[in-house]
Amino acid sequence: NAGVTQTPKFQVLKTGQSMTLQCAQDMNHNSMYWYRQDPGMGLRLIYYSASEGTTDKGEVPNGYNVSRLNKREFSLRLESAAPSQTSVYFCASIRGQVEGETQYFGPGTRLLVL
């Protein structure tokens, strides 16, 4: 049981390049999330998927797209990377939208856009 996994761990991109961040969970969770974390700030929600087949925008969706490939996998795509997208990206999952459920986080992807 690996929990939430993310690939890659580190990535350096040039401005204008594209890439996809991968996230997978093996806990049979329904909801999945993508956050970004910048220095001195808390995590900010980029996109989320409440259930398989649905995706919705979070606080900071501009410049990103997502795909909920199946129940296990939720990917985040940067079509044309910008230096402002330099950040640490975390994927999280939760079983359902009830009070007692805990979010589980992946180890993060550190992205540098030059």
Add this chain to the structure above:
Amino acid sequence: KQEVTQIPAALSVPEGENLVLNCSFTDSAIYNLQWFRQDPGKGLTSLLLIQSSQREQTSGRLNASLDKSSGRSTLYIAASQPGDSATYLCAVRGFKTIFGAGTRLFVKA
């Protein structure tokens, strides 16, 4: 719009001291409030989750309280140890989850 604030932003204490971290939020319509620990360069580890109907949760040397009416939660750490050094984040879950910026804790041996 939910806003979450954590005070202080950073804290340095000697080993063995009891300490309190604070989290305040503006919208009391929440499902739960969760405290996380984050070590440098690592992901988030859940410490305690308090449901909206609960007042507190305890795990070992950690105790978290929730007062929805005042929009406040505290994380109490008893007998702090150098291994407690990390950033502590609170997250308030309503329709969406909103995080505070965190408190960076350093416990000196």
